Amino acid sequence: MTITVDTPRTFAEFTKLIDTEDYLNFFDISYDPSFINVNRLHILKQFSILIKQVDKAFPDLSESERLEKYKLAFQEAYELFKTSSPLETKLFKVFQDVPNNVVLLDDLAQEAETL
Numbered sequence: 001m002t003i004t005v006d007t008p009r010t011f012a013e014f015t016k017l018i019d020t021e022d023y024l025n026f027f028d029i030s031y032d033p034s035f036i037n038v039n040r041l042h043i044l045k046q047f048s049i050l051i052k053q054v055d056k057a058f059p060d061l062s063e064s065e066r067l068e069k070y071k072l073a074f075q076e077a078y079e080l081f082k083t084s085s086p087l088e089t090k091l092f093k094v095f096q097d098v099p100n101n102v103v104l105l106d107d108l109a110q111e112a113e114t115l
Contacts, residue, residue: 011063014070020044027071029078039081046077 003025007013017023020040024031036043050073058069 014067023074027074029075042081043077046080047074050077
């Protein structure tokens with residue numbers, strides 16, 4: 001979907017958005033394309049978590065208020081990955097699971113400190 005200045009900023013249009021760039025253009029947020037290329041999945045995952053929180057905390061918002069909260073949530077998700085790595089945020093299951101047959105370097109360092 002291509003968002004233009006003529007695209008109505010309605011909830012119906014919001015539900016049609018697919019790409020990270022669509023959300024950024026819809027919310028009129030400036031962005032660095034190279035940053036998006038590296039972090040797009042993590043930004044979208046964090047955004048989905050944040051909009052669920054918005055919906056739960058503010059169930060009675062008007063459409064325009066909801067979209068403004070969503071814009072703030074998207075900005076927060078975008079900014080998060082400027083200061084944190086995907087590994088630090090551990091949004092995806094692959095980052096949360098610790099294999100049983102692996103010794104982490106952090107564990108070895110902590111063990112060495114106690115000796």
